[in-house]
Amino acid sequence: MTSGSSPRHQGRADVPEVVVARLPQYVRILSRLRENNAEVVSSHQLGERLQVTPAQIRKDLSYFGRFGKQGRGYDVVHLLDRLKEILGLNDQWNVAVVGVGRLGKAILSYPGFTPDGFRLVAAFDGDPAVVGQDVAGLIVQPMDKLDEIVQREAISIAIVAVPVDRTQHVIDRLMQCGVQAILNYAPIAPQVLPGVRIRNIDPVLSLQSMTYYLGGEGEI
């Protein structure tokens, strides 16, 4: 796939990225509701958990079809199954981790990826002292094996945990190998080619978006 749309939702009107970004949260909330044997959920209940208005919930979901039943709410199992399908969460996604320092090791050891269909299948590092190490069951590979392994393992997603000054270079190489989605942990906003998706995990930006709301003492 080189275009931005998948067969799962071909022909559907463009969905705002902010709506797509909320869908995984719907999936998580609905999964929990199903575990608790809830059969229906209202836009009001979903809105409370997602911290948006019920109207926004109805608008979000209207992009993908008619799910709600007047006065009854949404069928938990049906909505969950449909959203998982739309997001491609019934597929298995092979993921590479690039950068096996302290953070990369924590990522490789994190058990939360696999149950959600993300298989960490390869780890790479540029440091010869790290290459060859066994981390969480994977042997760390050298960067010059990137192309070969990405093809062989059908890797479409990479998690990048390398130092800031190496990040853009590593991401450029990943894109050359055909990786289409990148989760970046360095505190920069790398440039990507059209059609490539990137998300940045950045705790400092998250903290800074909260201090706005806190009382401070340094103001003029």
Added chain:
Amino acid sequence: MTSGSSPRHQGRADVPEVVVARLPQYVRILSRLRENNAEVVSSHQLGERLQVTPAQIRKDLSYFGRFGKQGRGYDVVHLLDRLKEILGLNDQWNVAVVGVGRLGKAILSYPGFTPDGFRLVAAFDGDPAVVGQDVAGLIVQPMDKLDEIVQREAISIAIVAVPVDRTQHVIDRLMQCGVQAILNYAPIAPQVLPGVRIRNIDPVLSLQSMTYYLGGEGEI
């Protein structure tokens, strides 16, 4: 402060949360431009880096005053200083880390918080085997010291890296102690009291928001 607004921006019209969430990215981009001795930047340039339209940039910034000069763009130093002030980034913020497992240790060892004004001043864990350990220069404290230390160190922000099934309980305790902002690493969306801010760091949700755009094979 118990209200949601700070003296730094009292009386200002309500700014959408999505705009506030973008401000730290402006700060980061402007900081880099200043390091490179750029004096002005256009809404077009800012839009490219933030991946929003130039019109959105102008709208974002219009909430906070008149920054742009017709046909000239924004003064980098002035805009940067003003946004840092609005976000409270000239203040120092004392932060507690709760949960000192593998992830908590990586957080405590991360050097990126301090340059941006976030001082990690205390670490807590519920496991007696972890309490008393020295991690990155901090002695891990027991949970029953939480209230005392939060008060003494004037901690307003907590980073929570405890297991899912402990997260809501820990966050409830932090709020009782007066903590106003929480960065949560557990893969749930905890409930918080009105006026308390929370951000969730969740790599699986980020991955799931990208698979929407990728070609899959499991679709009907």
